[in-house]
Amino acid sequence: MVALSPSAPIQTYVLGANNSETAQCFPDASGCELAENITYLGRKGVFSGASGLQIAYLSGTESTGGEPTPAHCFSTKDVTDLKTSLLSASKFKGVDILLTSSWPKGVEIFGNSPGDIDTKKCGSGLVSLLAASLKPRYHFAALQKVYYERLPYRNHTVLQEAAQHVSRFIALAGVGNSDKRKYLYAFSILPMSSMEPAELVKQPQDVTENPYRRPGGGKSCAHLLPDEKEEPAPQFFFDLSSKPKGRKRRSEGGEGQQPKRAPSKPPLPTAACWFCLASPEVEKHLVVSIGTHCYLALAKGGLTPDHVLILPIGHCQSMVDLASEVVEEVEQYKSALKRFFGARGKRFVAFERNYRSQHLQLQVVPVPLNCCTTEDIKEAFIVQAEEQRIELLEIPEHSALKQIVQPGTPYFYVELDNGEKLFHRIRKSFPLQFGREVLASEAILAMPGRADWRSCQAGQEEEATAAQDFRQAFEPFDLAQED
Numbered sequence: 001m002v003a004l005s006p007s008a009p010i011q012t013y014v015l016g017a018n019n020s021e022t023a024q025c026f027p028d029a030s031g032c033e034l035a036e037n038i039t040y041l042g043r044k045g046v047f048s049g050a051s052g053l054q055i056a057y058l059s060g061t062e063s064t065g066g067e068p069t070p071a072h073c074f075s076t077k078d079v080t081d082l083k084t085s086l087l088s089a090s091k092f093k094g095v096d097i098l099l100t101s102s103w104p105k106g107v108e109i110f111g112n113s114p115g116d117i118d119t120k121k122c123g124s125g126l127v128s129l130l131a132a133s134l135k136p137r138y139h140f141a142a143l144q145k146v147y148y149e150r151l152p153y154r155n156h157t158v159l160q161e162a163a164q165h166v167s168r169f170i171a172l173a174g175v176g177n178s179d180k181r182k183y184l185y186a187f188s189i190l191p192m193s194s195m196e197p198a199e200l201v202k203q204p205q206d207v208t209e210n211p212y213r214r215p216g217g218g219k220s221c222a223h224l225l226p227d228e229k230e231e232p233a234p235q236f237f238f239d240l241s242s243k244p245k246g247r248k249r250r251s252e253g254g255e256g257q258q259p260k261r262a263p264s265k266p267p268l269p270t271a272a273c274w275f276c277l278a279s280p281e282v283e284k285h286l287v288v289s290i291g292t293h294c295y296l297a298l299a300k301g302g303l304t305p306d307h308v309l310i311l312p313i314g315h316c317q318s319m320v321d322l323a324s325e326v327v328e329e330v331e332q333y334k335s336a337l338k339r340f341f342g343a344r345g346k347r348f349v350a351f352e353r354n355y356r357s358q359h360l361q362l363q364v365v366p367v368p369l370n371c372c373t374t375e376d377i378k379e380a381f382i383v384q385a386e387e388q389r390i391e392l393l394e395i396p397e398h399s400a401l402k403q404i405v406q407p408g409t410p411y412f413y414v415e416l417d418n419g420e421k422l423f424h425r426i427r428k429s430f431p432l433q434f435g436r437e438v439l440a441s442e443a444i445l446a447m448p449g450r451a452d453w454r455s456c457q458a459g460q461e462e463e464a465t466a467a468q469d470f471r472q473a474f475e476p477f478d479l480a481q482e483d
Helices: 076-087 125-134 324-342 374-387 434-440 460-477
Strands: 007-014 032-040 044-048 054-058 097-100 138-141 166-171 287-290 294-298 308-312 346-354 362-368 393-395 411-416 421-425
Touching (some): 287 460, 294 324, 324 346, 324 362, 324 460, 346 374, 346 434, 411 434
Parallel strands (some): 007 032, 054 097
Antiparallel strands (some): 346 411, 393 421, 411 421
8 A cells, every 4th residue: 555645746546445454544435535636536437537538447356255345345246337337338349448456367368477476366357357348458457566568469359350459458566666676657548539440459469369258259258267177198108110209208106206197088089080199090100209298290191201290199170179288289399390390491381171170180391491481382372262262361470269260160271480370261162182282382392293192192111211210300309308
């Protein structure tokens, strides 16, 4: 709490108490003047400036449910009343500023880390719900007394909703803190009501998905976010003639080890699957790396000798179906391959076709730097898509596919080495070799005769040798070699 002087040189507005000890300093829960030029806004409400700037505010911490609500807390009813007062207005787009004492729960999801702050423990789900509904352009909180500026996040679902303004969450440190962390934030802002729509909805390059929305564009759910429970991944071991070295596994026994929980089984395919690693159908001589959740294999009939697939060990149909820990390992393999190909003068191109396939195959094809630029590859995909009347749309770099499509939705997407992504939602039919056809074209690899994998197959002995060569070359970059 800030010690109050008899007056302030400029008009100053403050939020209220966050604990029972300081509640007595705020005699009227609906707001009052504490001193000359110092006004307590109250437990909740909306302040509108002469310029049209709209500021919503919510004081205190989330109530644990007792009645009546303590003076230093807010209740579900407080949040509902504040939401209703704003959302009932016609053409409501959002508020310019939201002030809360408490941090929102889950605000760091999809964004940068807030350091030691665990919002699952100290954040408020009701504040998350409020922020999701009011869509503030700026949201300030200071209860944790640390500085944190989250990457901006969008308030719409890409390709499903009209573009809306972005939101920024900023937490400020305690005034005069010994670590000299930022406790003031100076900025200029035009009221939303006076801005041109095109200017208002501009998306910065570092924008992320909304931390308070369900994947696929569902309703806000931050106040219901469960604590994540980590399950150990199932492990697979194979007696291969040329074994790809994997992570060192812990022994079953051992002094001081915690007893292991039974691993959850991966989803089962509806029919024999050629890509589930536990399946007898898998051509294991092509496997070059086995991680905890994913594995890497040379593509059968590859477009180039180092054309590889990133595949989940368990049965998953597409990137949209993957659990968060599997997505994380996919990203690690992608990063390793980018470094590996980069060291050999090649650029990384990845694509996925979730159509007429039952197991995720993320195809990764290296393209020599002297063949073309990243922009050339992007243009080749767009031009050939237009020729075949395929609507190939560019999606923001930080977009997650789970925010764009629901599980089970057919789609094709390609990712370039600079992070740019192109996406097509498949509605009727789609050329099965489209990704290969573009990369094999004269504009890129100039090998159109290799567009169809069936015309590029080699014998098993030749494939095994190629896999062994790749495995040895990739070893310094292989995340599965890490202890």
